[in-house]
Amino acid sequence: MFPVSHAIGQTTKVIKSGHIDSAQIFKFQYVPIDVPEGVTEIRVKESYNGSGKNVLNMGIYGPEGYGMGNAKGFRGWSGGAKKEFFINSENASTGYIPGxxxxxxxxxxxxxxxxxxAGLDWTLEVSFIKGxxxxxxxxxxxxxxxNQTPGWYAGDLHIHTLHSDGKRTEQQLVDEAVDKKLDFIxxxxxxxxxxxxxxxxxxxxNLLVIPGEEVTTTEFGHWNAIGLNKNTWIEWRYSPADKLIGKYTKLVANEGGLSIINHPFYTPTITNGFGFEPRLxxxxxxxxxxxxALDEKDLQWWDSLLKNGQHILAIGASDTHKPIGSQNNxxxxxxxxxxxxxxxxxILAGLKSGRRRHCSTALGSG
Incomplete structure (x- = not known):
């Protein structure tokens, strides 16, 4: 890693680069950047070889630190969905926290x-802007x-916007939800x-939006934390061997939410890719x-857990990323x-009680 700095007016650029061997897939690397006094905006741009075959994920932590579960240090994550982002006190790229x-x-x-x-050669160009x-x-x-009216309400439990790898703005998504007569997302x-x-x-x-997060734990599977408090961020940088998953599902439960295993058989080998203990x-x-057919496998797994005495919910959701041209609408x-x-x-109480049913768009839209 060889930093190079040069000033351009009120902007200072720092360039760092390196190589990641193929044996280091999914291994976290933290690249330190020293932010001087008076900086009002940070911009980060990544580049790497083999784009399309290589995918480099990216996020950032402030001077409060990047220790496990340190929500104060977390300033955003975009995975492989973006190659550049910015943060200032008023605004930030989607996926990142202004401040x-x-x-x-x-x-x-x-x-x-x-x-x-052959591995991956990467470069980060970091701009410090004073203004x-x-x-x-x-x-x-x-x-x-x-509203305070009892009744049946229709919703979607799994959605994405430009804040991760979705293709809609928040406005576009809520407008579509209303057009499709959804009551909550x-x-x-x-x-x-x-x-x-x-x-x-x-x-x-007439639309309720409930906070959540899809906890995406690299190669060990995805799970949804739904019904979080408004500022909660759920840590994701752990493996089954770390034995931390129970800490975070308990956090979700303490906030009145639910922890849901997502699409466990959606893997390249069409086998169960969820690495954590399902009883949690x-x-x-x-x-x-x-x-x-993958949903059929998910259903069979759920049924086998029921037969073994683990009585957990079965959930259906779209996992929508874009408005058209997808199997996930x-x-x-x-x-x-x-x-x-x-x-x-x-709504969370209704989900927990089991007073729910799932249907296709055609059935649900009446």
Whole structure:
């Protein structure tokens, strides 16, 4: 790693580079960057060889540190969905957390999730911009209550926007949800809570947005933490051997939420790729997008767990990423929940009670 610095007016650039051997796939690397006093914006741009065959994931931690579970240090993650991002006090790229740029050592997290045999050569170009401090970002959270009327409510439990690897803005997604007559959606971006800080800016009168996160644990599978508190971020940088998963599913439960295993058989080998102990979870997503043979395998696994005395929920959700040209369309499947009100608390209570049913878009839209 060889840093090179040069100033351009009020902008200072630092370039760092290195090589990752193919044996280091999924291994975390933290690249330190020393942010001087007076910086009001950070911009990071990555480049690497073999794009399309190599995939380099990226995130960033502030001077508070990157230790396990350190939510104060976490400033965003985009995985392999972006090759550049910015952060300042007022705004940030989707997936990242706006806020004051403190001086000190920040760390850019990089790790490959797909890699050719020759490995991966990478470069990070980091720009420190000094300028007038912008207005501080003010979160605007989704409302927790839409109405107090008991009834059946239709929703989608697994969605993505530009805050992770989705292709819609928040506004586009809520507009489509209303058009499809959904009553609620659960925000589940990969490994970041950035969208949950902004849903209130896209409020629609009769739509409930519930905070969540898709916890994407590199090669050990994905799970949804649904029904989180408005500022909660769930750590994801651990393996089954670390024996930390119970700590985080307990955190979700303590906030009144549910921990759901996502699409366990969606792997290159079409085998169960979920590496954590299923008894620590509340349910399994057995229906993901259009029904297919992989969902059948998910359903069979869930059934085998029931037969062995593990009574957990079966969940259906779209896992939508884009509005058209996909097998994962918003609201298909949709979950119908009987709840005492259209509110975060009541919808979660309805899911936990089992007073729900799943259906395709055609059945659900009436």
């Amino acid at each position: 004051k740029i403190k001086s000190g050592t920040w760390n850019i997290l990089i790790y490959p999730s797909t890699m050719i045999a 007038t401090e912008q207005q501080t970002f003010i979160p605007k959270y989704a409302k927790e209550v839409v 659960i925000s589940t971006e990969h490994n970041t809570n950035s969208a949950n800080l902004k849903w209130g800016y896209y409020d629609r009168k 979870f509340d349910g399994i997503e057995v229906w993901n997008g259009n029904w297919d 918003l609201g298909s499947p949709r979950t119908l929940v009987y709840a005492k009100s259209l509110s975060k608390k009541a």
